[in-house]
Amino acid sequence: MNAIGNTTGSAVRVLDVLVVDDDPLILTVVDLMVRHMGHTVRTASDAVAALEVMADTPADLIVSDIRMPGMDGLALARLVRKDYPKIPIILMTGYLSEYSSGSASEIGVHGILKKPFKSAELVSAISHAISD
Numbered sequence: 001m002n003a004i005g006n007t008t009g010s011a012v013r014v015l016d017v018l019v020v021d022d023d024p025l026i027l028t029v030v031d032l033m034v035r036h037m038g039h040t041v042r043t044a045s046d047a048v049a050a051l052e053v054m055a056d057t058p059a060d061l062i063v064s065d066i067r068m069p070g071m072d073g074l075a076l077a078r079l080v081r082k083d084y085p086k087i088p089i090i091l092m093t094g095y096l097s098e099y100s101s102g103s104a105s106e107i108g109v110h111g112i113l114k115k116p117f118k119s120a121e122l123v124s125a126i127s128h129a130i131s132d
Helices: 024-036 049-056 071-082 098-107 119-131
Strands: 016-020 040-044 060-065 089-093 113-114
Touching: 016 024, 024 040, 024 049, 024 060, 024 119, 040 113, 049 060, 049 071, 060 098, 060 119, 071 089, 071 098, 089 098, 089 119, 098 113, 113 119
Parallel strands: 016 040, 016 060, 060 089, 089 113
Antiparallel strands: none
C-alpha cells in the first residue's frame, strides 16, 4: 500500500501535511498515521505556531484540532483560508457540536473527524480532501 492507501500501484503525490494539536499524544499518533500513509509531516502545538510554519513554507494539507488554548482550530482555518484558499483543511475534535460543524462548513473545511478516530477514517478524510 502506498500514499493515501492506494493499492493500485499508481503514483500518488506525497503531501506535506501540517498537524496541529495541543495534546502531545494526539499530535504524535496523528503524525505516525500520516507518515504511515507515505506523507511528510510537520507539527505545531498551537494555532500561532501553525501560522508560523505556514508563513515559512505552506503545507499541502492541514489537520488541526478545533479546541486548543488561545486561537482555536476554527479561527486557524479562517486565517489559513484567507491566505491559502486552496489548501485543504481537516479538523479534529472530541467535542463535535452543531456550531463547530456549521462554522467549519462556512469556512470551507474539507472534513471533521470526531476523536477518537481510526486510521482508515483519516485516510478517507485525506483522500476526499485532496480530490475536491
